[in-house]
Amino acid sequence: DSGVTQTPKHLITATGQRVTLRCSPRSGDLSVYWYQQSLDQGLQFLIQYYNGEERAKGNILERFSAQQFPDLHSELNLSSLELGDSALYFCASSAGKTNQPQHFGDGTRLSIL
Amino acid sequence: AQSVAQPEDQVNVAEGNPLTVKCTYSVSGNPYLFWYVQYPNRGLQFLLKYITGDNLVKGSYGFEAEFNKSQTSFHLKKPSALVSDSALYFCAVRVPNFGNEKLTFGTGTRLTIIP
Numbered sequence: 006d007s008g009v010t011q012t013p014k015h016l017i018t019a020t021g022q023r024v025t026l027r028c029s030p031r032s033g034d035l036s037v038y039w040y041q042q043s044l045d046q047g048l049q050f051l052i053q054y055y056n057g058e059e060r061a062k063g064n065i066l067e068r069f070s071a072q073q074f075p076d077l078h079s080e081l082n083l084s085s086l087e088l089g090d091s092a093l094y095f096c097a098s099s100a101g102k103t104n105q106p107q108h109f110g111d112g113t114r115l116s117i118l
Numbered sequence: 119a120q121s122v123a124q125p126e127d128q129v130n131v132a133e134g135n136p137l138t139v140k141c142t143y144s145v146s147g148n149p150y151l152f153w154y155v156q157y158p159n160r161g162l163q164f165l166l167k168y169i170t171g172d173n174l175v176k177g178s179y180g181f182e183a184e185f186n187k188s189q190t191s192f193h194l195k196k197p198s199a200l201v202s203d204s205a206l207y208f209c210a211v212r213v214p215n216f217g218n219e220k221l222t223f224g225t226g227t228r229l230t231i232i233p
Contacts, residue, residue, distance in 0.1 A: 007161060048223040061220050095161055103214045104169045106152060107221060109161035
């Protein structure tokens with residue numbers, strides 16, 4: 006058990022809809038990262054937050070947004086969903102130091118019908 | 119830009135034999151290198167990392183990896199494979215950069231251990 010909790014585990018919705026994915030980091034970790042895993046794109050970094058502030062952005066679409074709350078949990082919001090957004094979305098957390106590994110949750114599987 | 123290559127999509131090894139999963143990287147500067155394993159319907163599990171120092175690093179479940187700067191490689195190894203090692207393995211790289219700790223992953227190698 007990595008200590009990172011993601012909910013829900015599965016999400017099925019339709020095109021054009023909006024969903025929110027939630028992540029609770031390991032106790033004591035200040036950094037939260039979001040990744041997308043798909044068959045054609047592999048594992049892609051989306052965005053990082055550190056102690057409530059956005060720290061780095063990757064290949065995140067404008068339709069997607071995230072935030073980290075004062076209790077350090079994070080949410081990833083996906084809107085105007087398209088079929089191509091179907092993927093596994095992972096959250097990871099770390100202490101925030103560059104030499105520390107990131108620890109991953111079990112992911113949310115998003116299926117767009 | 120940083121990148122990672124895992125040249126083999128699939129590696130098959132007989133149980134009890136040594137295994138190697140290959141990884142090469144490209145970065146500007148000194149890399150931090152990581153190996154992760156993913157079991158079905160699970161997240162990525164950290165195996166080991168190279169930050170600095172000894173080129174041979176040991177990790178979980180008997181795995182080790184050798185950092186080779188001249189060949190820009192970080193191959194994952196295990197002396198004797200177990201059936202339970204069958205999984206998807208990812209190599210990842212990060213450049214020390216305060217403010218951006220994103221990991222860049224390879225495409226993954228599916229390791230199958232044959233009983």
